[in-house]
Amino acid sequence: MDRRDMLMNLFNSKGVKVNTNRGEEYYNRLYKQMENRLNELESQPVASKIDIEGLLDSEGLTRRDFLKWASATCASLMLPASFTPVVARAAELMNRVPVIWIELQDCAGNSEAILRSDAPTIDELILETISLEFNETLMAAAGHAAEEHLDEAIETFKGKYLCIVEGSIPTAMNGYYGTVGAKGETFEEHLLRVAKDSAAVVAVGTCATFGGVPAASPNPTGAVGVQDIVRGKPIINIPACPANPANITGTILHFVLTGQVPELDHLNRPKFAFGYRIHDNCERRAHFDAGEFVEEWGDEGAKNNFCLYKMGCKGPMTFNNCSIVRYNSGTNWPIGAGHGCIGCSEPQFWDKYAQERPMADTRFKAPTGGVEKTVDEFGLGLLTVAGIGIGIHAAISATAGKKSE
Numbered sequence: 001m002d003r004r005d006m007l008m009n010l011f012n013s014k015g016v017k018v019n020t021n022r023g024e025e026y027y028n029r030l031y032k033q034m035e036n037r038l039n040e041l042e043s044q045p046v047a048s049k050i051d052i053e054g055l056l057d058s059e060g061l062t063r064r065d066f067l068k069w070a071s072a073t074c075a076s077l078m079l080p081a082s083f084t085p086v087v088a089r090a091a092e093l094m095n096r097v098p099v100i101w102i103e104l105q106d107c108a109g110n111s112e113a114i115l116r117s118d119a120p121t122i123d124e125l126i127l128e129t130i131s132l133e134f135n136e137t138l139m140a141a142a143g144h145a146a147e148e149h150l151d152e153a154i155e156t157f158k159g160k161y162l163c164i165v166e167g168s169i170p171t172a173m174n175g176y177y178g179t180v181g182a183k184g185e186t187f188e189e190h191l192l193r194v195a196k197d198s199a200a201v202v203a204v205g206t207c208a209t210f211g212g213v214p215a216a217s218p219n220p221t222g223a224v225g226v227q228d229i230v231r232g233k234p235i236i237n238i239p240a241c242p243a244n245p246a247n248i249t250g251t252i253l254h255f256v257l258t259g260q261v262p263e264l265d266h267l268n269r270p271k272f273a274f275g276y277r278i279h280d281n282c283e284r285r286a287h288f289d290a291g292e293f294v295e296e297w298g299d300e301g302a303k304n305n306f307c308l309y310k311m312g313c314k315g316p317m318t319f320n321n322c323s324i325v326r327y328n329s330g331t332n333w334p335i336g337a338g339h340g341c342i343g344c345s346e347p348q349f350w351d352k353y354a355q356e357r358p359m360a361d362t363r364f365k366a367p368t369g370g371v372e373k374t375v376d377e378f379g380l381g382l383l384t385v386a387g388i389g390i391g392i393h394a395a396i397s398a399t400a401g402k403k404s405e
């Protein structure tokens, strides 16, 4: 089975539900709107000479593979299967979307995640077709030539380009922890200048969304995320460390299809990607429900792929779709590889979640904006006896953790 079949099977086997309860009339109207939008986009000049057909050919992928991808993407965007042709057409028109990608305080891990694949997924290939007008990491130009190129791109694509931001923004020392260009523009000034004339700002990775690792205590550079700096623009957050290329492609595709940002949760994350709790789609969930846990690394439970909750898995309080989409061409994901989730798509994840012990008192918001519950509360609701055991274990571990601190 190839990786595209696997992705489709994952969508099917994980029971990813497409919310089609908005009624036929709604979806007919939406389809028409999308078609009109794509007609308009098609009449515009091609911004990038790279097209998806050529890339698919060069990777030995067929039209059938592409349509399978479109069908899976349709499901992940929470659209009915009948939208597959319009999604495929949008992917073919991605080369009409000008993008300015700026790199601030980070490790470039999100760019690396997209670039380092030796067998790129269709998501990654589609990202290659966007018209990347500026990207410090990838472009050949440097110094004054790069600065001129940026000014030119902002002017040419005023109001039309997507501003993609990777990395946090240092605010301590008047922002002088990070500067760019000959004039010593701070990262904050740089971001504000590029964001000002964009159609929307997409913060990619947990550093750009919530400050990420640079914002970990004691946060010496005063690192913050894009939404703390930019005002008056639509902002879409695609957190995770690194952000999954499938979610970046999905967000840009949504913009191509509708000209608008996708439906967002209370943290500005697209619901199509972050409306899932890791715990609810985890392959080890049956072991959690049965009260079967890894008690220490390398024990029998670990060998039998038991639940990692007692080893500190934060899947119960983390929202992301990596259990469905996975990483590295759909090969695997952290829990599949034997380590618990460290909540990398949540604010302050490094300080709050990245320890190998469970948490008893974490409060989290349901994606629908519903009630807040502690882990113990929902564990008890779900599990009765097993839940009580976990709650007690979590409370003991949290206390032990506090004592050792």
Ligand code: SF4
Pocket: 278, 279, 280, 282, 283, 284, 285, 286, 288, 306, 307, 308, 309, 313, 314, 315, 316, 335, 340, 341
């Ligand atoms: S606690 Fe972690 S390993 Fe266990 S079922 Fe939930 S997400 Fe999976």
Ligand code: SF4
Pocket: 240, 241, 278, 318, 319, 320, 322, 323, 333, 334, 335, 340, 341, 342, 343, 344, 345
């Ligand atoms: S499993 Fe958790 S820590 Fe790992 S990538 Fe997914 S959200 Fe991030």
